[in-house]
Amino acid sequence: xxxxxxxxxxxxxxxxxxxxxxxxxxxxxxxxxxxxxxxxxxxxxxxxxxxxxxxxxxxxxxxxxxxxxxxxxxxxxxxxxxxxxxxxxxxxxxxxxxxxxxxxxxxxxxxxxxxxxxxxxxxxxxxxxxxxxxxxxxxxxxxxxxxxxxxxxxxxxxxxxxxxx
Numbered sequence: 001x002x003x004x005x006x007x008x009x010x011x012x013x014x015x016x017x018x019x020x021x022x023x024x025x026x027x028x029x030x031x032x033x034x035x036x037x038x039x040x041x042x043x044x045x046x047x048x049x050x051x052x053x054x055x056x057x058x059x060x061x062x063x064x065x066x067x068x069x070x071x072x073x074x075x076x077x078x079x080x081x082x083x084x085x086x087x088x089x090x091x092x093x094x095x096x097x098x099x100x101x102x103x104x105x106x107x108x109x110x111x112x113x114x115x116x117x118x119x120x121x122x123x124x125x126x127x128x129x130x131x132x133x134x135x136x137x138x139x140x141x142x143x144x145x146x147x148x149x150x151x152x153x154x155x156x157x158x159x160x161x162x163x164x165x
Contacts, residue, residue, distance in 0.1 A: 080113065084132050087112045092142060092158045099145055099155035102130050130154075 052064040091100060091108035100108075106126040114120050133156055136142045145155040 083113050084109060084128060088129065088132060088136065092156060095157065097157060099157050101153050101155050102126065102133060103153065105129055105133065105156060
């Protein structure tokens with residue numbers, strides 16, 4: 001007489017087998033990606049050595065090691081990608097139609113994304129918040145109380161809901 005395997009146990013065994021296969025597939029992909037990155041690094045190191053050699057042959061002596069690196073156009077983000085817009089919209093939703101100043105919104109963004117305030121440049125976050133609010137205003141997603149006056153902090157709110165539908 002055979003003992004019947006309970007369905008719940010069969011499901012667990014099946015789940016484990018699938019997870020093992022997924023782990024093997026992921027490890028294989030990781031190895032292939034690592035090999036590709038190592039190959040690209042080797043090519044870049046070879047190109048760098050060639051440039052260093054050419055620089056040493058020039059009439060004007062330049063030490064290749066004294067040339068500073070260029071970081072390029074990639075700016076370091078103060079906040080994770082897309083968290084700024086989500087936090088701004090959440091702040092204005094929680095205000096429930098009340099006006100919020102740019103500084104209040106920026107403080108909410110900071111507290112929502114980085115409550116520890118570790119390594120955070122608040123003026124940079126406030127400026128990013130201000131620019132994002134201006135872009136959201138241009139897209140019609142938020143409304144602004146003041147229109148272009150200098151030295152006056154803007155106040156923001158969500159537009160009223162269209163109740164005609």
